[in-house]
Amino acid sequence: MTIQFNTETFRDDYSFRNSDWAIKRFPFPFHEDSYMYSVNMEQHRGGPEGSVYEKRFDVDEHYVSEMQDRAIVLADDPLRCQSLPHMTLAGWDTLELIMVSKSEDYPDLFELHRDGNRWRWINKPMGIDHTFTFLDETTLPCGPLEYITRQAQGDYAVLDQRGDMLYMDAGMVTTQADWSLDFDIGMDFFEWHAPVPLAHEMGIFKRALKFLLNIQQGAPARRLNWTMTVNPLLDTSPENYHKWGIQKTSLTPENIGAKQHLRVELQTFYRLPRSNALLFPIRCYLIAFQDLVRIPKWGRRLHRVVRDLPDELATYKGFIANRPLMLDYLGRHDDGLPTSPGVWPDLDSEPPLQTQNDARSR
Amino acid sequence: MTKFQFPESIRSRPVYGTLEPRPGKAHLMIADAEGAEALLDLATREARLFAQGHIIYIPKTTGETYTQRLRDLGPAQFHVGPTYEASVPRIRRVLSDAHMGLQVYLAGTEGLMGQAQNEAMQAGIPHSAIQTEHRGSVARRMQCVHCKGITEDVVTDPFVCSHCGLNLFVRDHYSRRLAAFQGVCIDAEDPGNLPDPVELYT
Numbered sequence A: 001m002t003i004q005f006n007t008e009t010f011r012d013d014y015s016f017r018n019s020d021w022a023i024k025r026f027p028f029p030f031h032e033d034s035y036m037y038s039v040n041m042e043q044h045r046g047g048p049e050g051s052v053y054e055k056r057f058d059v060d061e062h063y064v065s066e067m068q069d070r071a072i073v074l075a076d077d078p079l080r081c082q083s084l085p086h087m088t089l090a091g092w093d094t095l096e097l098i099m100v101s102k103s104e105d106y107p108d109l110f111e112l113h114r115d116g117n118r119w120r121w122i123n124k125p126m127g128i129d130h131t132f133t134f135l136d137e138t139t140l141p142c143g144p145l146e147y148i149t150r151q152a153q154g155d156y157a158v159l160d161q162r163g164d165m166l167y168m169d170a171g172m173v174t175t176q177a178d179w180s181l182d183f184d185i186g187m188d189f190f191e192w193h194a195p196v197p198l199a200h201e202m203g204i205f206k207r208a209l210k211f212l213l214n215i216q217q218g219a220p221a222r223r224l225n226w227t228m229t230v231n232p233l234l235d236t237s238p239e240n241y242h243k244w245g246i247q248k249t250s251l252t253p254e255n256i257g258a259k260q261h262l263r264v265e266l267q268t269f270y271r272l273p274r275s276n277a278l279l280f281p282i283r284c285y286l287i288a289f290q291d292l293v294r295i296p297k298w299g300r301r302l303h304r305v306v307r308d309l310p311d312e313l314a315t316y317k318g319f320i321a322n323r324p325l326m327l328d329y330l331g332r333h334d335d336g337l338p339t340s341p342g343v344w345p346d347l348d349s350e351p352p353l354q355t356q357n358d359a360r361s362r
Numbered sequence B: 001m002t003k004f005q006f007p008e009s010i011r012s013r014p015v016y017g018t019l020e021p022r023p024g025k026a027h028l029m030i031a032d033a034e035g036a037e038a039l040l041d042l043a044t045r046e047a048r049l050f051a052q053g054h055i056i057y058i059p060k061t062t063g064e065t066y067t068q069r070l071r072d073l074g075p076a077q078f079h080v081g082p083t084y085e086a087s088v089p090r091i092r093r094v095l096s097d098a099h100m101g102l103q104v105y106l107a108g109t110e111g112l113m114g115q116a117q118n119e120a121m122q123a124g125i126p127h128s129a130i131q132t133e134h135r136g137s138v139a140r141r142m143q144c145v146h147c148k149g150i151t152e153d154v155v156t157d158p159f160v161c162s163h164c165g166l167n168l169f170v171r172d173h174y175s176r177r178l179a180a181f182q183g184v185c186i187d188a189e190d191p192g193n194l195p196d197p198v199e200l201y202t
Helices: A018-026 A065-076 A085-105 A144-147 A204-213 A239-248 A296-308 A311-316 A322-330 A356-361 B035-045 B047-052 B069-073 B084-097 B110-122
Strands: A081-083 A108-114 A118-123 A128-133 A153-161 A164-171 A222-229 A259-272 A276-287 B026-032 B055-058 B079-082 B101-107 B131-134 B140-142 B150-154 B169-174 B182-183
Touching: A065 B055, A081 A085, A081 A144, A085 A108, A085 A144, A085 A153, A085 A164, A085 A276, A144 A153, A164 A204, A239 B182, A296 A322, B026 B035, B026 B047, B026 B084, B026 B110, B035 B047, B035 B055, B035 B069, B035 B101, B047 B055, B055 B069, B055 B084, B069 B079, B084 B110, B101 B110, B110 B131, B110 B140, B140 B169, B150 B182
Parallel strands: B026 B055, B026 B101, B055 B079, B101 B131, B140 B182
Antiparallel strands: A081 A164, A108 A118, A118 A128, A153 A164, A153 A276, A222 A259, A259 A276, B140 B150, B169 B182
């Protein structure tokens, strides 16, 4: 299908909207009615047609507007994209991977023509037609990592691998769930995850590291992570927290359906061929509660997950104060019926929400 | 003076040990204030180190308390600096002249050890090969995550960023590259509603 790109904002007037198509393909992260940390890795080898898992780097209706938002963030704070000196080759690896994947997976949107190291890259949605020399930085307007990730949705952490450890040595981070690349750059895997509660004690990070160290070229992996965001704000950075934090206090019973968003990260992991670095794209998807509950199964399940989440996790994810409001809203979309296993919407098989009248008549 | 035992914390927070003599061709010792006591204790275990030793010492508020006793250890080179910043060019020069077999010993406040460790790392010494021993004040060097400014010697939580004036709370999350802990706005969700500042570790 041809994607119709939205004209929308992720700040100020927040005109971001999901189409019916985007709602149905939303990567709902809960495969059962409760949530606890897990490594939850699987191979990233495609997925159902039309799903966000189908392509290597999913492009959706928000692409052009997300790239405009990224440009605004970078103009305001250039430190959101950094690369330690030894990571330039990994930047070229990243550029190659994204250009090759996008031109193969979306030939109507992207073209890559290679003649030796002379490359021509055409990005139709963004109006870019650029010829450059692969591995020659002087032929790009900025470093290779910044160049390509200004044209690819999601944040990108580039992890160097040395001595059975991963180091956060480069990245493009403008749509993050409250962590700072500028602060964390250079840290090892355990250090940059240090503020996460519970998971260290559960051995999650040790197992995850072991898995990631062994990811091979051509065999990428993926997992989902999630949090909550008030307003469809992509840039929930610690840098700007003193500006956006106040928005968390703006929820009312009347506006929560439109303002409160479930924020899901599709995290993927690619071994890069020349540098042996690990590319870690973190793609952010947002959905308003009022859109999410249009999928009856998801409305039921989200209510149960939010209700039963340990306080520590609700605090860490930043919504403990808003949880009562969220439960009031979500509770109205949970009739207590069982839900089918797995993450898919199952619109054909899951019953619509039973209202109290329905329940009385049964 | 007894050493302060930091409570167990998160993985990015540095932990400090006790300086011990290690074989080496040269020994660079950088200390501030009560960090001098760690060097004096080191000397009781292996006084001969100091013949190949270079001590860079910043007394801060301890004035003359320790300088003569450090001098009496007989280091090959002994430098007393008025501030850490003033001694940085000297530290860089020493590190750039260093050969294999240099041992680095850092003692005193976290800010001093963190910054000196950073210099040594930039000179190619892995942080795990650098010895550290905390003595004296538990003051922290804090980076404001918002304006990126560094506030030195923070002793209360929350505190006011010395650059942008935001009220920041003190996190244990620590960056070796910045040699600083992270400070984050404490009243972003309720401007002006501030808890009373409490001294760290009280």
